Amino acid sequence: MTGLPVRALLINENIGGHATVHHHLAKVAARRDDVRIRIVDVPPPGFWRKAAGVAVPGLARLDADLRPVRYQLAQSAWVARRLPGWLDGDGLGGPVDAVHLYTHNAGLLSRTALRRVPYVVTIDSTNTQSNLMHPHREPTRFSGLSTSVVRAFERAVYANATRVVANSRWCARSLTEHYGIDGRRIELLPMGVSVPPEPAATAPPRDLPRIAFIGRTMHRKGGYDLLDVHQRWLADRCELVLVTRDRVPPARNVTVVDDVRPGDGRIDELLAGCAMLVLPSRLDQWPNSVMEAMSYGVPPVVSDVGGMAEMVLEGQAGVVLADRSPETLRDAIAGLLDDQERRRRLGRRARRRVVEDLDVEHTANRLLDIVRDAARARAGRAVR
Numbered sequence: 001m002t003g004l005p006v007r008a009l010l011i012n013e014n015i016g017g018h019a020t021v022h023h024h025l026a027k028v029a030a031r032r033d034d035v036r037i038r039i040v041d042v043p044p045p046g047f048w049r050k051a052a053g054v055a056v057p058g059l060a061r062l063d064a065d066l067r068p069v070r071y072q073l074a075q076s077a078w079v080a081r082r083l084p085g086w087l088d089g090d091g092l093g094g095p096v097d098a099v100h101l102y103t104h105n106a107g108l109l110s111r112t113a114l115r116r117v118p119y120v121v122t123i124d125s126t127n128t129q130s131n132l133m134h135p136h137r138e139p140t141r142f143s144g145l146s147t148s149v150v151r152a153f154e155r156a157v158y159a160n161a162t163r164v165v166a167n168s169r170w171c172a173r174s175l176t177e178h179y180g181i182d183g184r185r186i187e188l189l190p191m192g193v194s195v196p197p198e199p200a201a202t203a204p205p206r207d208l209p210r211i212a213f214i215g216r217t218m219h220r221k222g223g224y225d226l227l228d229v230h231q232r233w234l235a236d237r238c239e240l241v242l243v244t245r246d247r248v249p250p251a252r253n254v255t256v257v258d259d260v261r262p263g264d265g266r267i268d269e270l271l272a273g274c275a276m277l278v279l280p281s282r283l284d285q286w287p288n289s290v291m292e293a294m295s296y297g298v299p300p301v302v303s304d305v306g307g308m309a310e311m312v313l314e315g316q317a318g319v320v321l322a323d324r325s326p327e328t329l330r331d332a333i334a335g336l337l338d339d340q341e342r343r344r345r346l347g348r349r350a351r352r353r354v355v356e357d358l359d360v361e362h363t364a365n366r367l368l369d370i371v372r373d374a375a376r377a378r379a380g381r382a383v384r
Contacts, residue, residue, distance in 0.1 A: 007093070011040050
């Protein structure tokens with residue numbers, strides 16, 4: 001393999017911000033001559049995958065119907081049926097040298113096929129973490145059943161991977177504590193974003209400062225909580241821009257943007273004129289939108305879930321909400337509206353955090369290095 005580009009298959013579970021991550025990986029890989037990639041996106045579920053994840057009356061309200069694991073296994077079954085053909089190298093000009101799974105759920109049922117090649121897994125949360133984070137209901141004493149059922153499949157994916165890449169310390173702790181993965185096999189590598197040019201020192205004046213929310217689903221990302229707080233207390237003080245796929249009823253000083261696509265540049269234009277980004281998520285791991293806002297020097301206000309607190313340096317480069325109460329959210333936003341100098345200070349730290357640690361040119365290249373090295377290590381052992 002020496003001197004030849006590594007042929008890498010990147011399987012994208014394709015939920016949340018995964019499409020944005022793979023958009024960045026594709027751009028970075030196109031500038032390299034040591035790795036060729038093919039990205040396969042798991043498509044939205046069809047009839048049978050939707051049926052596998054349907055709620056069971058009676059049990060669903062108790063979170064005892066194993067709905068998360070049924071859906072996870074259905075997604076993985078779709079991949080498992082097609083993976084042997086992909087490994088033969090369709091679209092890459094030869095057999096695949098290495099596989100990257102983002103996330104582990106795509107490979108839960110592919111143990112046999114994955115034995116053929118070295119593979120790397122990148123995760124933003126383990127199922128032990130994500131199965132207990134419900135956007136529509138609080139966990140119950142039965143919620144752990146889903147994790148127990150899928151644990152053996154999930155642990156096998158981690159255990160047989162050449163490397164496991166964790167996007168946050170929060171995620172890495174679960175790998176060691178809940179799955180027994182040796183910390184020396186874990187690479188801590190946050191997913192990054194493109195760093196735009198230094199923002200202008202002054203922005204054109206607005207009648208009202210603009211705050212932004214970016215989330216495909218309003219409920220999961222806390223959008224309805226933010227909308228309620230805005231309408232009750234802040235509608236006269238700021239404009240709220242909701243970037244979401246959900247339908248939102250008209251409201252005072254609220255603008256809804258529902259046609260943004262990864263890479264189209266519209267998020268950049270929006271963020272460049274914002275006073276802050278607010279993401280009071282109920283369920284999240286390592287959201288791209290927060291990093292994108294930070295890259296423009298826009299201070300984020302985030303809930304303390306997943307890796308978001310460490311993303312904003314535990315409050316040094318943004319505001320971490322102490323709880324989910326409406327009053328806490330209101331006071332955090334109002335505090336930044338009242339103190340322009342604090343907004344600027346947090347914004348400067350936020351941008352510096354992205355420039356130094358979360359530049360996608362570094363993070364994507366590092367991830368591709370890990371995948372490339374996994375293939376070359378296997379090839380080296382085969383030669384010996």
